[in-house]
Amino acid sequence: MSLLQQTIDAIRPQDAQARSQAKARLDQLIMPHWALGRLMDLAMELAGMTGSIKPPVARKTIVTMAGDHGVAAEGVSKYPQEVTSQMVMGFVHGVAGINVLSRLVGARVVVADLGVAADLGELVRAGKIIGKKVAMGTANMARGPAMTRQQAQRSIEAGIEVANELAASTDVFGTGDMGIANTTPSTAILAVLTGTPVPDITGRGTGIDDQTLDRKIAVVQRAIQVNQPDPTDPLDVLTKVGGFEIGGLAGLVLGAAAQRKPVVVDGFISTAGAMIACALAPRAGDYLIAAHRSMEQGHRFMHSHLGKTPLLDLNLRLGEGTGAALALHLVEAAARVLTEVATFEEASVSKAKA
């Protein structure tokens, strides 16, 4: 059996008993009932995911997956393709947004090359990044499939391998992405999996102007028309209109879920990966935490499809895992509320009047 199928089969629902035990404690904390709102909802989720009423959250790993996109040739981004590998160097040097926000929250950043169109072998050999390159960037999806079905499966399994390799040293995963033009395939995935009209869900990515936005909409529509991805076959969707880092992110979500580890999903590209994961294994959704609602207008359609309400809404549109890094503070806060705030009985505080 393939690693992909094994992993899908290994995903179990949340632990209902740990959830209800957590709820019972949260109901009794010295505060008006459920007065910490969504932090308490999240604490209950963490208990269900980890199967523990003391959910471990101290060891946080953000996996930033990088890949390039043949569709960049259609002029859908504001930046040249070389920026993908330049930003990988920035991550390695610790000077990018994700490094700064991860340091603040005490998370480790692990960068994985799933398909950057540059030779990053030296960084891999030096142990600076994880090498899981499927190919030197995808093909141009506006003219044919972005990748082969074998490459699609390989990219997902590479993500699962990353999750498995990091699981022993990780309590909570965060996701991140880097890849010039990758809002374009993410938009196509969203359109195919939900049937939403492309113009409604196509955003400005790195900040493109009106003319480029029109072109981007046309490119996504053409990619879908040329490739006719089968919405009932997530692997076909990834093959036709996906990206290697998006496949890797889908695999990371599946691997984390199979290991019962919460996974904090960042922005538009990460959530596209999570949609592929949940299309393959709906139970994977039990382990997802939506970090934030990005500026990318399609993001809310993704959350709605996944049944998730994001924790933050700060007009972010960077990716890299930056929203996940910020949300990890709330994840840790939720776990601490569950484990450290006293109950009425423990603190001898008078309860509400009957």
Added chain:
Amino acid sequence: MSLLQQTIDAIRPQDAQARSQAKARLDQLIMPHWALGRLMDLAMELAGMTGSIKPPVARKTIVTMAGDHGVAAEGVSKYPQEVTSQMVMGFVHGVAGINVLSRLVGARVVVADLGVAADLGELVRAGKIIGKKVAMGTANMARGPAMTRQQAQRSIEAGIEVANELAASTDVFGTGDMGIANTTPSTAILAVLTGTPVPDITGRGTGIDDQTLDRKIAVVQRAIQVNQPDPTDPLDVLTKVGGFEIGGLAGLVLGAAAQRKPVVVDGFISTAGAMIACALAPRAGDYLIAAHRSMEQGHRFMHSHLGKTPLLDLNLRLGEGTGAALALHLVEAAARVLTEVATFEEASVSKAKA
């Protein structure tokens, strides 16, 4: 000249030069323009407040001000008045929500007694809390003024004193409150200062039922009718329908602003204090950061009046400073983005195409 007037006079607008220098750097960070959205807005604010493009934020102090309310006798809360002093004990023992969330973000919690209806002298003498008691709780505002004008001024000046005492060891302040029934005076302050109809802005506080909510609305309306507070005289509003901890919070905001220290304002009660502060000294608003939008339905009217958009929206309704503690992580994140993320030039990353 009174301490209050001196403090009001000392408040200067934000430093326009530091703001524009911060903007110039943020414009050049290795990311699509302004891709960290509200974090970058906040970074610019922090530069303007502190007058520095390296705004100091490491030393965080949350001041939780406690007081009791004569109007509790009208049956507007779900909890008995004794809970105010019991929760102060909880803060001192480090087992309440604010303690847990402050520890996580590395903030110190300072509890100040502005008017708890219990003798807390032992805690004051032991250095566990700051003693600024104006009286043993306010009078019942449904039957007459909550306090005298002298007490109102004293409560604000007590808050200024707290800010002044802590300023040397604090980079950023957070506000918090504890006081059974204190959403009732906060609602009255909001109604008087904005002219919004009381039923539109009266919320469920600790979780009261429909019948108690109707009574609470009637009590707020009666307090306004009986006392006829002058909306153009903030000290009169505080006198007639305020609270000692609310006056203290107003003073804390004024004191922080005079010291050019950012102040992260928590929930409904803290924001009522901030409204009094800004009514006395509109420039104080330059130093306010709205932490979160609470479940209390009037809170959004307060933010709208103050021209602030809260950072978080997590269905919180606890007070104590818990929302401020969570938002302090974003404040620190914003400062780090400004000071630690590289520029395109520093990192040799290709800029956007022309």
